[in-house]
Each structure stands twice: as C-alpha cells, then as structure tokens.
Amino acid sequence: SKPVELEQLLKCLPSRSSAKDSAESQPNPGAVLSLPTLIDPRYVPRLSKLAQKSVQLGCHKQFVKIYRDTRSSTLELTLKQLGVEYVTAEEVQTAQAESRDAKITHWIRCLQIAVKLLFPSERALCDQIFEGKHAWKDHCFAAATSKSLLNLLSFGQAISKSKTSPDKVFLLLDMFDRTLELQSEVEAVFAGDECAENRKSASTLVKCLAQAAKKTLIDFKDSIVKESPKNTSTDGDVHPLTSYVGNYIKYLMDYQSSLKLIFQESSNGDGTKSGLVSEISGLIHAVETNLDVKAKQYKDHALGILFLMNNINYIVRSIRSSEAKDLVGDDWIQRRRRTVQQHATQYKRVAWGKVLDCLSAQGLTSSVGSATEGIAGSVGSIGSHSSTTSTSVIKARLELSFNAMCTLLCLFW
Known part of the structure; x- marks a missing residue:
C-alpha cells in the first residue's frame, strides 16, 4: 500500500466553474465524485481470496490485524502529505492570526477530501476484500480510519478550545458550517456499530464548535459592558x-x-x-x-x-x-x-438654554463659562462683579458668550 498522491485526489474532485469557486476550494456538494484508487485493482481479488484462505487456515485474526495496521498507517501518511497531523490547543494558541486563518481554510479542504474521498475509498476497499464478512469489514474499516479521523478532528478541537476573541466567532462559524454540511456523509460512511466511536468523535466536534461560538459571543457581550x-x-x-x-x-x-x-x-x-x-x-x-x-x-x-x-x-x-x-x-x-x-x-433644549442664559442678568455679570473654552480661549475676569458693570464690559461678555454658545451649538447639530 502507498499513500494517495495529492494530484490524484484533486483529479477525483469535480472541476470548479469560476475563479471564485477555485479560490474558496469548495466542491459542488451535488456532484458525483470518482473515488481514488488505493490499491492496484489487479491485487484486490487476490487479497479477497487470501482473506477467505486465512479463515480456512485459522489465521484470519492475523490477516485482519496486518490489513488494518497497514491501511491505518497508509491513510495516516496520505493525510500527513496533505498537512494533517495531530494538533493541540497550545500549538494553535501560539500561531499567528494570519497563519491560523490559512490553516483553518486548509483544514476545511482536507476535511472535505477525507470525508468525500479517502474514507469512502477505504470503506469500498474493505467491502471488496471482505465481501460477505460484514463483521470483519466493519471492524477493519473502523480500525483503519479511527486514528486518521482523530488526527483530522484534533485541529478543530484545538481551535474550539483556544483563547477566545470577538473576531474568532466567524472562523468558528465557518468550521461549524462545513462540519455540519459533511455530517450526513460522515454518518453514512461510518455506519454500523463498529464505527460508533468514529461517528461520536465527528458529532462531538460539531457540538464543540457550536459551544465555542456561543461562548465567544457571550464573552464579547460581557466585554462590551465592562x-x-x-x-x-x-x-x-x-x-x-x-x-x-x-x-x-x-x-x-x-x-x-x-x-x-x-x-x-x-x-x-x-x-x-x-x-x-x-x-x-x-x-x-x-x-x-x-x-x-x-x-x-x-x-x-x-x-x-x-x-x-x-x-x-x-x-x-x-x-x-x-x-x-x-x-x-x-x-x-x-x-x-x-x-x-x-x-x-x-x-436642543439644553444647548439653547445655555445661549439664553447669556442674555440673563446673571449671565451678563458672570465670567465666561467653561463651554466657551477651546473656541475663544480663556478671557479671565473682565471688569467687576459689582452693580457698576460698564456698558463696554457687558457688550464684550455678550458678544463673547452668546457667539461662542451659538458656534458650539452649530458645530454639533
């Protein structure tokens, strides 16, 4: 067994009709996909006969173990070539924002390739080699794919557990959308009791992403108040x-x-x-x-x-x-x-009230208020607060205060 080359996987995906689709790397969900070849078709009948022969010889357990271990490591290698490895929340947390965003986009693409191509191909191969032996093929398929699935889902789990920030919610929602879209295909390819843990792992990720998005919005709401x-x-x-x-x-x-x-x-x-x-x-x-x-x-x-x-x-x-x-x-x-x-x-009532205050007797004899500061500067104390206020002082105050308040009112209205 050899890992599937990326070029072969891309050929199995439907062609995209526009530059935008190409940039987003989203295959048409309704398109019929051609599954990649995992083993040379000439050897599949031989392996099937060997499986039957192992039963007759009483060594079927050894055959099953060799098959699942070989396919498991090969599938891991294929995903590793795509850039998929086990990731922790600490590793995600230390990544730069731009690097993290690019990795999320790439992860979504790898998730689609795995769910739409790699896992169905492994299922089809098990069906061919262990034809008529449902317990064997389900067990082998579950064992061959479980570690690769966990490695694939680990990135999503790490993102959901990493430190929250308001903008992170959109990344979480993108991941939630894609995993939810693939959920029915996951349920189909991992059907059967032997694959129950695989299905549970996938559905758990969907729930974790949902909870992380919810928590991010709640935390953002709290931070606004504070x-x-x-x-x-x-x-x-x-x-x-x-x-x-x-x-x-x-x-x-x-x-x-x-x-x-x-x-x-x-x-x-x-x-x-x-x-x-x-x-x-x-x-x-x-x-x-x-x-x-x-x-x-x-x-x-x-x-x-x-x-x-x-x-x-x-x-x-x-x-x-x-x-x-x-x-x-x-x-x-x-x-x-x-x-x-x-x-x-x-x-209008409060602002014009200040203008009218300038015309009152108290306004004429008081010093210019703080509202005129920054427009005319501080004028200090003009004249005296006694009843002998001169006409020139009154005019000066009236001109300064009234005009300043009108200017202030117009500036913000």
Whole structure:
C-alpha cells in the first residue's frame, strides 16, 4: 500500500466553474465524485481470496490485524502529505492570526477530501476484500480510519478550545458550517456499530464548535459592558465600539441559519423570542448600557446627550441596513428612533438654554463659562462683579458668550 498522491485526489474532485469557486476550494456538494484508487485493482481479488484462505487456515485474526495496521498507517501518511497531523490547543494558541486563518481554510479542504474521498475509498476497499464478512469489514474499516479521523478532528478541537476573541466567532462559524454540511456523509460512511466511536468523535466536534461560538459571543457581550468609560470621544461623535458592534452584527447575519441552530438549545421555547434574537438584542443592550455610562463622563450635559443621540442613531441605521432588522422587528426600530428623537429634543433644549442664559442678568455679570473654552480661549475676569458693570464690559461678555454658545451649538447639530 502507498499513500494517495495529492494530484490524484484533486483529479477525483469535480472541476470548479469560476475563479471564485477555485479560490474558496469548495466542491459542488451535488456532484458525483470518482473515488481514488488505493490499491492496484489487479491485487484486490487476490487479497479477497487470501482473506477467505486465512479463515480456512485459522489465521484470519492475523490477516485482519496486518490489513488494518497497514491501511491505518497508509491513510495516516496520505493525510500527513496533505498537512494533517495531530494538533493541540497550545500549538494553535501560539500561531499567528494570519497563519491560523490559512490553516483553518486548509483544514476545511482536507476535511472535505477525507470525508468525500479517502474514507469512502477505504470503506469500498474493505467491502471488496471482505465481501460477505460484514463483521470483519466493519471492524477493519473502523480500525483503519479511527486514528486518521482523530488526527483530522484534533485541529478543530484545538481551535474550539483556544483563547477566545470577538473576531474568532466567524472562523468558528465557518468550521461549524462545513462540519455540519459533511455530517450526513460522515454518518453514512461510518455506519454500523463498529464505527460508533468514529461517528461520536465527528458529532462531538460539531457540538464543540457550536459551544465555542456561543461562548465567544457571550464573552464579547460581557466585554462590551465592562469596556472602560474613559475611552469616550471628546466631540460627541459615534464611538468606535458602536461602529464595531454595528458591523459585527451585520457580519453575523451571514451566518444566520447556523446561529439559529446553535442558539435554539438555549431558547426558552416560550414562543416570545428565539435564542438568536435574544443574543442580538443582548449585544445591542450591552452597547447601550456602555453608552449610558460614557455619556455621564461628559462635563457638558448637552454634549453627553448629543453623544447618545449620535450613537443610538448609528445603531438604528446599522440594524435597518442589515438582515438583523427582520430579527429585532419593526417595533424595536421604531422605539429606538423615538429615543433618538427624544435625545435630539433634549439636546436642543439644553444647548439653547445655555445661549439664553447669556442674555440673563446673571449671565451678563458672570465670567465666561467653561463651554466657551477651546473656541475663544480663556478671557479671565473682565471688569467687576459689582452693580457698576460698564456698558463696554457687558457688550464684550455678550458678544463673547452668546457667539461662542451659538458656534458650539452649530458645530454639533
């Protein structure tokens, strides 16, 4: 037995019709694949006769052991040539992000080759050599493929156990999608009691990837709430965290069907909210909670209101422009739009109130407030606070304060 060459494996896959398909390396799931030749066809009948002869001679156990050990090591070599070896979570953790992403893409490709070509070929070979002896062929096939399958799945397990980060969820979802797509083929090729452990190993990986994706989103939600309130923009503009989460939710919608499968187990099943809706709402609520804390850091109350208005408005626009709008519903969007309008009204009231304060008697005789700082600079104390304030001082204060507040109002409106 010799390991199957990569060139032969690629020839067994259906041709791809576009450059994009080629780049993604995704074979057509509906295409009929030609299985690679593992052993020269001339020797298959001879091996079958030898298997029958071993029974007559009472040495069938030795024959079975030699066959399974030989095929097991050969299959391992084939996968090793493809770049598949046993991997630990520590090894994955130390890899650079770009290297890790490339390895995930390659792993998905190898998983497809193994499930669609290599394992079915091993099954077919066992069926031919041990024809009529179901217990033997199932045992040999399970034993010949078990170690290679574990080596193949170890990378997926390592990724699922490695340190979490918000962007990692998309890699996990890609892996979850591909393993789930292949699950029916795995069940078919590893049918029978002898292959029960192989089927269990494959299904366990699907569950681990789902749990890792779920945990990543939950951890991200918690990190949003805990994000430092000191990291606040000085001009009331949209915060980077708000724009990041808005885009994050948009990208999540590309995996909507997978996420619904992942979160359906955590749903209460009361018909009010699905698990995915609850998670998306939770992410948004975490951002809103964090924004409320950040808004309170502004010394200028009007600027804090403006900050909330801009950021909540950004969230609403992000949700409305993505498929998430169908999940959260029109009522949710309308409530948030009313909140934005309320902040806008409050901002105008507070900001214009400062302008009107400049015209009051107290405003004319007080020193210029902190709101004018950064626009006209500090003017110090002009004149006296006594009732003998001169007309020129009043004009100076009025011009400085009133114009400064109007400028400040227009800057952010």
